[in-house]
Amino acid sequence: MNRLFFSLLCFVMLTTASAQSDSWQQRVSYAMEVDMNVQTNRFVGKQRLDYWNNSPDTLHRVFFHLYFNAFRPGSMMDVRSRRQGTIQVGRGVDWDQRVKDRIVNLKPDEVGEQTVHELKMNGRVQKLINHETILEVVLDKPIAPRSKVVFDLNFEGQVPLQVRRSGRDNPTSKVRYSMSQWYPKICEYDEDGWHPTPYVGREFYGVWGNYDVKIKIDRNYILGGTGYLQNPEQIGYGYEKKGQVVNRPTGEKLTWHFYAPQVHDFMWAADPEYIHRSLRVRDSIPATKTSPAVPELTLHLLYKPTNEKAENWEKILTDAARALPFIEKHFGGYPYKQYSFIHGGDGGMEYPMSTLLIGPGAWLHEWMHSWYQGILATNESLYAWMDEGFTTYAEDRISAFLQSDTGFAHLGSYRGYVNLAKSGREEPLTTHADHFNTNAAYSAAAYSKGAVFMEQLGYVTGAATRDQILLDYYDKWKFKHPTVNDLIRLAEKRSGLKLDWYKEYWVNSTKTIDYAIDSLWEDGKETLIRIKRIGLMPMPLDVQLTFADGSRELHYIPLDLQYGEKPVEDSSLPRKVYSPWKWTHATYTLSTTKKLATVTLVDIDPSQRLADIDRKNNQLKLDWSTPTPVIVQ
Template structure:
């Protein structure tokens, strides 16, 4: 009897728990896809909600600079005084500064890592800094002359540490260098009919960023990797030949000394005009007697810019100069300006530069965050396109849609990374990708869609996503194959934000979160984890599955509709995730009577596995079903998106 009871009990157990007593594999699920993509725990410095923490700090860097540009020797000579404030909780025995002109030396790391065939970031190799004096001092301590130069970095060592929590130091450096003709598509010289245009960037020794994540950020300046800069105030003077015009970041402080009375009157008119006003018209460029306040020697232009991470300038005797008012939401004063040579001054080219600049600044100010600077200057240059706070270099040869596109892109960078100061040298997707995303929105609206053909759609360029040579967004810019940089830094991250906005979250939820991220990190230094945390907290969504799949590695989207089976009171729709990235499933059902019904299944259907059966209740007859009917995601295999399979190809 006892034995019988045992057998019955065991039998009941097998009925209730059929997996007991047999060797079976555990059921595989996809939970890993939904787990945190990286260490994202908050701290007193960076909150888990994706905002700066209650003890967030960053150091400050103020600069006073005086330089002279020699247009015979093609050199810059001058001095910089850095006032550095250490807001970190640690004393600093030394600081690191960047000497980025050293990239233009034959033995620089950037030169030695450039392919023999060259690339966009090839540059001159006969340049580099000459440092003639360095004095470093903390508080009332002794002056130190100790420094070490390693490639594009310089370590400045103090006799007494810079005190934590607000201690200051000053570093004075006298320097000179030869202006490269080919400056890695970021600076250099452009020949024109009436003289050289000098585009000057990375033109003074500047301090590296010391932050709570890495300490000193000292990645060498090699090529594709751009910049990571501290914020501060700039006061700088540029001495040039008397017949030069200087266009620069920030506010011109001495216009009465460098502009004629007529030019100043024209600028006042431009500041109130919706249309461009010539400060120097095309037929005036070479009339130095009437357009320059001096007729010999040199002249000094004085500029100032507050709370910025950098400044840049251009100088030439060949400039046409025009300007127009920028309308900001708050009513703050701002002016768009353009400088360019006579030969490209027509309305099919640079004659519309100020219009494009004005439209870009106004659109992004209204949509995301108000432009914080007093002017926006577009410079016709040897540079294809490069951005600095309040100033852009764009190709002199650009025209029409090409000039519109590069102007829109470069001025969009004032939001990423000039306002939101991410680390471009490590995470280009946080500036290039985010900027490309906001550029796409302006394409839709500018001048009633004049350049709508520049709008990028989700299923353009799908061949890249299945290429054997593709690389992930997380690939560092100096490591990535130059041919892939456009995808890894620009298009793929921009498309990722578009997928979030249009397909996953919807415009209202996305825009609220994205604006919040910009506002909270304006003039600060966010990391990737800060962005991820900010978007998840503000939208209320676990998006780990998307960050991991789209921003890290080479995974792809391939949702499939593998069957539609009629049942009593409706249909069973069979779905498969044949790719490696789970996604919500948007579907459009078309009925025999011509009516349609849209539905969205949440991403969580893929947590347990890669197949899902959905019961669709209806008393109508289904004619066809389509996944992603508006083609908002880059599904790599569109042939399995419909039922019947060939319905949409008929």
């Protein structure tokens, strides 16, 4: 080979490899001023958006979300919801009970509106094309790779009656304003291109950046939400430092100034009757040679004693403070200086540094979204289960800790998944969140099957290894929008096992797990037990044998596709490790040197972490007190 050609080829290969390994994310910085009229429920605003195109691509257009436009008769959300009302699921219909057919019946002063009157890029007016909840901006000059532009927007809106997540005047909570998805928000652009996802009802995906937001509103209203209040001495209402004199400006309105660093969204809520409580749970801790700095943290609670008693609301702060050390030990450190639990919305919905709660019951679930939606922030439209499922998994573990419950914390998630798998409605976890045929299938998949993914991963890798995987995942991928492949590769490195098969079966398919005890017999000095696989998803197995004298043995059969074995989880129990079970083979035979007549129980997966859809055939109890052994039901 010609030496020059060889050198050029090596250069091209190295350059290509380097380019493929480069990671990038877009970056934003919002500065917004909004003026709210609480009589008309309308607002006007200005937005300056600094946008960094860190991609290698030239952008000829950009897209913005205009979420409030979903709350208009005939919108995609309206039509989709009414369609779900025609689908029978169990004893009822499939529509979201909060939405139903309410949108089609909204009056002109009750609908939502988001209108961008003018948008400039670097001072030049751009062409706008409205697609209901998506605004397309056709650029007069492309945005070059690795360059920055500035967008300036003038916009106005009308707050809809509370229908889904955001809105006003919820009749249950009596909260005036739940202001989520309220501003023109630029869509995310990543390795897969633009994500101009219409607002049909489900999850979100946003660009990391800083938000500087000024909200001008009736001076009697109390606000809470994302970010740090910059002018507490002018606001008061419990935000001022202890002993600080509050000096409110004159006039009918106050301007609340918030700043939120390194977030992908901004939510606020407002009501003149909010009760504001706060609890400082820690001071800042400086960095050492072995540990990073830990920020101070204050928890805020804003509520009205309308649909729940005050003591139930105020218990949130003490429970959250008690849970925090456990949370940070197992799931990673909380990086911000504040978090706000706010009465509002229509159920429970998570936002950076804050949540909207219709009642206090969902506080823990929504707070844990800060880790999986707020900080890791996978694309929820594509990976809703990596947010809702992992949040549910964490919630169950923390709830068990708070209640000193030593039972199986994830039983509810397993039951939810098994019911889904048997329903005939299941769709793969790879299904886009808005594209599930039924709300019922989406909910069970995202929450239950997603939670089972993580607990069952501990069955495959060992629970202690899984716990370290969770911390590795958080430390490596926080603020980076990870995908399922990122998680799997990280889990493989930590566990030393191949795990792509686990993703392929559990995430990409609806194949189920079902193992059964086939038969037992004696052969010379050994007792043999044959296990058969009925389901189409193969798994490694723990099989526990119990004998008449009370002794036990654990028989561990790795799966061939994992190319390794999990470590011992219970050192008090003798464990026999077998050669791998080939996924193509329907049966596997294990053995013990104990006599058959001493075997009283054969138990596939005594930990119940295996999501077997038919556990009735996982156990065989034997009574040898009669000449003919009796199978105990």
